[in-house]
Amino acid sequence: MLSFPNAKINLGLNITEKRADGYHNLETVFYPIGLKDAVEISDAELTSCKIHGIHIPGDAQDNLCVKAYHMLNADFGLPPQQINLLKNIPVGAGLGGGSADCAFVIKLLNQKFNLGLSVEAMQNYARKLGTDCAFFIENKPVYAFNKGDEFESCEIDLSAYFKVLVKPPIHVSTGDAYAHIKPRKPLHSLKEIIHLSPTTWKNKVINDFEDSVFVKYPQIHQIKTSLYDAGAVFALMSGSGSSVFALFNKAVKLPELEQPNLVYYDI
Incomplete structure (x- = not known):
């Protein structure tokens, strides 16, 4: 199964306070854009990840996509999967590419194995991987607050620009x-x-x-x-x-x- 995780931009970003847990509270608007990666999952004898395109520092087996698989596997006992990731979204750019990739893997696994996860359940899994990962589950403009992982709908359309x-x-x-x-x-x-x-x-x-x-x-x-x-x-x-x-x-x-x-x- 193949999917195309997209990047996001932040329409404003205010860091409002330091939290007791070491994180920061903030407010921002996440807005999806058309710059995309490609991620594919397929049955395999062992779970592994191959990355193509833009270089991502570190071991591919520590990629967030692999972590997403192992997280769901722990709860659902999934068959091993080969993950192929074509990286087009620049790394270290503030575009959420890695967060998008792992969120889309969660959605692919939910679809492929009929896990029956709701949007809220997938968002809760995604939050364990990063503060902006949950945004990419619904992948529509939102006002984000607290750590950036709580959302309210935001009716904004920049298609005219x-x-x-x-x-x-x-x-x-x-x-x-x-x-x-x-x-x-x-x-x-x-x-x-x-x-x-x-x-x-x-x-x-x-x-x-x-x-x-x-x-x-x-x-x-x-x-x-x-x-x-x-x-x-x-x-x-x-x-x-x-x-x-x-x-x-x-x-x-x-x-x-x-x-x-x-x-x-x-x-």
Whole structure:
């Protein structure tokens, strides 16, 4: 069975407070985009994972897709599976590619073996693998809060805009990004201002990670500036970086950003 896990972008990201368990409370809006991996599961004598495409650091057998299989196997006694993952979503980019892959494996296993898991049950499994993994079970725009793993429906549609994603050759560690964050209550709740027109989002819909990441990686800041210079109505770093997305009123080409960077158009 074959599926195509997609990436997400964060429409705003406010880190609101440090939790007693060491995590942070936050608010963000997860929005799915069209940049996709491919994941296939098939019967095998032994469970293993092969990764193709973009290199993922570490042992493939420790991949989140394998962890998703073992988690369900512990409860349902599944037959061994060969997992093939074609990686197209950049790693260390704030796009949730690894989270999407494992969430889609959960959905594939549920379908293939008729496990009868509800959306809520699959989300609960996904939460054990990462704070944003559960989003990809329903895979529709949501307002996310608490650790980023609790959701409320968010009726937002960006299909009228031409969307551009720029991924510089920089890997931003999520742990490092959090280490330099200073939690704070936002002046305006993202839950309220996200429903305003995207043409009004600039300087209102923010990403708290930008302050520290831009200092360490000024190239990422320059990309955001260049996107606005090119006519974007809104631009923001996604997640903890390093990718930056932008909304345009019409199709554009940005050759000045294409080398040696990766640029994805109409995501």
